[in-house]
Amino acid sequence: xxxxxxxxxxxxxxxxxxxxxxxxxxxxxxxxxxxxxxxxxxxxxxxxxxxxxxxxxxxxxxxxxxxxxxxxxxxxxxxxxxxxxxxxxxxxxxxxxxxxxxxxxxxxxxxxxxxxxxxxxxxxxxxxxxxxxxxxxxxxxxxxxxxxxxxxxxxxxxxxxxxxxxxxxxxxxxxxxxxxxxxxxxxxxxxxxxxxxxxxxxxxxxxxxxxxxxxxxxxxxxxxxxxxxxxxxxxxxxxxxxxxxxxxxxxxxxxxxxxxxxxxxxxxxxxxxxxxxxxxxxxxxxxxxxxxxxxxxxxxxxxxxxxxxxxxxxxxxxxxxxxxxxxxxxxxxxxxxxx
Amino acid sequence: xxxxxxxxxxxxxxxxxxxxxxxxxxxxxxxxxxxxxxxxxxxxxxxxxxxxxxxxxxxxxxxxxxxxxxxxxxxxxxxxxxxxxxxxxxxxxxxxxxxxxxxxxxxxxxxxxxxxxxxxxxxxxxxxxxxxxxxxxxxxxxxxxxxxxxxxxxxxxxxxxxxxxxxxxxxxxxxxxxxxxxxxxxxxxxxxxxxxxxxxxxxxxxxxxxxxxxxxxxxxxxxxxxxxx
Numbered sequence: 001x002x003x004x005x006x007x008x009x010x011x012x013x014x015x016x017x018x019x020x021x022x023x024x025x026x027x028x029x030x031x032x033x034x035x036x037x038x039x040x041x042x043x044x045x046x047x048x049x050x051x052x053x054x055x056x057x058x059x060x061x062x063x064x065x066x067x068x069x070x071x072x073x074x075x076x077x078x079x080x081x082x083x084x085x086x087x088x089x090x091x092x093x094x095x096x097x098x099x100x101x102x103x104x105x106x107x108x109x110x111x112x113x114x115x116x117x118x119x120x121x122x123x124x125x126x127x128x129x130x131x132x133x134x135x136x137x138x139x140x141x142x143x144x145x146x147x148x149x150x151x152x153x154x155x156x157x158x159x160x161x162x163x164x165x166x167x168x169x170x171x172x173x174x175x176x177x178x179x180x181x182x183x184x185x186x187x188x189x190x191x192x193x194x195x196x197x198x199x200x201x202x203x204x205x206x207x208x209x210x211x212x213x214x215x216x217x218x219x220x221x222x223x224x225x226x227x228x229x230x231x232x233x234x235x236x237x238x239x240x241x242x243x244x245x246x247x248x249x250x251x252x253x254x255x256x257x258x259x260x261x262x263x264x265x266x267x268x269x270x271x272x273x274x275x276x277x278x279x280x281x282x283x284x285x286x287x288x289x290x291x292x293x294x295x296x297x298x299x300x301x302x303x304x305x306x307x308x309x310x311x312x313x314x315x316x317x318x319x320x321x322x323x324x325x326x327x328x329x330x331x332x333x334x335x336x337x338x339x
Numbered sequence: 340x341x342x343x344x345x346x347x348x349x350x351x352x353x354x355x356x357x358x359x360x361x362x363x364x365x366x367x368x369x370x371x372x373x374x375x376x377x378x379x380x381x382x383x384x385x386x387x388x389x390x391x392x393x394x395x396x397x398x399x400x401x402x403x404x405x406x407x408x409x410x411x412x413x414x415x416x417x418x419x420x421x422x423x424x425x426x427x428x429x430x431x432x433x434x435x436x437x438x439x440x441x442x443x444x445x446x447x448x449x450x451x452x453x454x455x456x457x458x459x460x461x462x463x464x465x466x467x468x469x470x471x472x473x474x475x476x477x478x479x480x481x482x483x484x485x486x487x488x489x490x491x492x493x494x495x496x497x498x499x500x501x502x503x504x505x506x507x508x509x510x511x512x513x514x515x516x517x518x519x520x521x522x523x524x525x526x527x528x529x530x531x532x533x534x535x536x537x538x539x540x541x542x543x544x545x546x547x548x549x550x551x552x553x554x555x556x557x558x559x560x561x562x563x564x565x566x567x568x
Contacts, residue, residue: 075506107476110504110513128459209459233511240508241458 004317008301009160011039013084015046016094019054020068023101026057034094038158039081039301040320042118043067043074043097045156050099064104065112067097070229073105076112077121079320085299086213086236086328089227108233119152122322126151129209129323130170132242139170155321163321206247208315209324212239212262217296217332224297227330239263245311255314256307259295259329266293266333297330362400362454377402382453399509400454406447447472448485455508465517466507479504482515 017033024030033053035046047065067074069087074097078086084095104111111117127137143151147169154162214237215230230236239262245253246261260267298304301318319325366379382401453466469477469485477485479502507514 106513108512110506132459238508 005164006160008318008320009038009040009158009163011081011302012036013039013080014094016096017050017053017067018096018098019057020098020100022103023054023059024057025059030054030057032096033099037080039079039084040155041080041158042076042078042122043080043083044076044112044118045115047114054099054101058101061102063101066100066104066109068100069095069097070231072229072231072233073108075109075233077110077118079326081302082213082326082328085302086215087230089297089330090224091302115156122152122155123148125322125324126170132207132209133323143169151321167321207242207244208258208311209319210239210241210243210258210262210315211324211326212241212259213237213326213328214239214263215328215330217330243311243315252308252310253312254307255298255305255309255311256295258311258314259298259307259327263331266331293331293333295329296332297328299328300325366400377404379454399456401452403451405450405452448477453507453514466505466514467517468512468514479515 013036015033015035015037017035019030019032021029030053033050035049037043037046044065067076069083072087074083084091088095123140127140130137130140140148147166151163151166151170154160154166215235216237217227241262243258243262245258247253295307298307300314303318305314305318315325362379362381366381370378379400379402382399448469448471450467450469454463455466456462457464469482471477483502502515502517504513505516506512
């Protein structure tokens with residue numbers, strides 16, 4: 001588990017940040033800022049690193065910072081890595097973003113008053129995940145202010161050791177999966193959450209905090225390079241629903257099963273998960289595989305896990321510090337189903 | 340609170356039938372008892388592309404264009420716009436049915452309310468926004484100052500509710516949200532205190548919930564809605 005956590009925490013996106021031309025007051029314009037952004041972090045937290053590049057060229061006034069990619073204002077409370085996985089079908093390195101210090105689009109984005117807003121949002125997500133996993137927010141509520149601050153600072157600094165120390169006070173548990181443990185996909189040792197002295201805690205509710213970002217791609221495209229850009233958040237369906245794992249004897253609840261469970265509107269009830277390694281087979285009703293939406297791409301923490309991976313492994317190893325699993329998925333729905 | 344058999348509010352969302360029974364019951368009761376108000380309607384999330392592809396809709400309860408008028412001497416009356424729609428707002432002076440005593444310095448504000456189920460906390464959550472006659476959205480501070488004096492007091496003193504600015508779950512816009520964190524707890528208390536009733540628990544749930552939440556944002560709930568029909 002530790003290796004996977006390290007992988008996740010060390011993940012970073014190289015950014016090339018350009019000041020919006022309307023805010024450039026000097027000639028020549030300042031060169032873009034080159035910043036390595038932690039995947040598990042948030043864009044507003046990078047401001048102390050970015051501002052020095054541009055402070056001498058900004059017009060007078062109060063800063064209201066926001067970021068934009070190809071005209072799309074970026075939601076600051078979505079982790080940087082998730083934004084990248086979602087908006088760059090073909091990963092762009094470095095990722096070219098535009099920064100604005102004026103003209104905050106408050107009709108589109110909720111206000112961000114610096115690090116405090118991001119912290120508040122993070123703690124609330126942590127509480128939400130706590131509620132989903134345990135049926136209450138007690139774990140987070142009982143953390144002292146200084147412990148919460150310590151936890152938050154470890155995220156700001158992408159410091160895994162500090163995070164492990166702080167989060168030992170937060171019993172987030174791991175998802176038990178008999179199937180996965182028997183097939184030795186993860187050793188007993190790795191199933192323990194690092195920092196907890198005792199054995200892994202079965203989540204009380206059997207629910208997994210998941211945030212799904214779905215892009216319904218209407219056209220076919222061969223390469224990811226040809227994917228049309230996302231020009232509005234209205235094109236993305238955001239699904240913030242706990243995943244209920246249905247444990248069946250001898251069967252593994254896979255990532256594919258998880259997606260189908262989270263999007264029953266698309267995948268319908270006529271299909272049943274068949275178990276590990278298999279794509280679900282049509283039942284006797286005669287429905288064909290063509291009826292199911294096609295998952296064109298599924299990304300978590302910048303990787304594309306096999307759909308047959310046990311969801312318990314995915315959730316335990318690839319979750320974000322606030323205990324949510326963020327999943328970006330491009331789906332193509334057969335035209336017969338569209339309105 | 341471990342052994343309490345809490346009514347499964349999940350069916351508001353998980354049954355995925357249109358419209359969910361308790362939402363419909365609530366809307367019907369509201370209509371019956373609040374003839375002066377516009378009715379609550381069930382909004383399907385058709386604009387959410389992914390959900391537009393099936394027969395069964397996600398959705399939420401919507402009550403829009405509720406006019407709350409605040410005069411300069413802090414008297415507040417809720418008036419009704421009835422069929423007023425967004426693009427008719429310029430005409431609202433003529434359709435205004437506020438019953439204030441001839442005070443000309445009144446500033447009408449319009450509120451939209453959405454009751455959306457939170458799958459994470461398993462409670463309904465109230466989202467709302469406010470805007471002026473010219474369509475300009477009110478910020479959080481402005482909204483708090485526009486709320487009836489009683490509401491502001493309730494807000495300040497209540498440990499169950501507070502308002503934050505967050506993104507609407509479906510509309511990709513900033514709205515105000517009444518925080519649900521304490522909701523499950525006080526709903527459990529409410530149900531424990533209520534004696535055995537014959538009405539379906541589900542139907543009672545939303546009405547009860549709104550009786551606590553409503554006053555915070557200035558929407559009282561007539562006592563008739565809490566009684567047997």
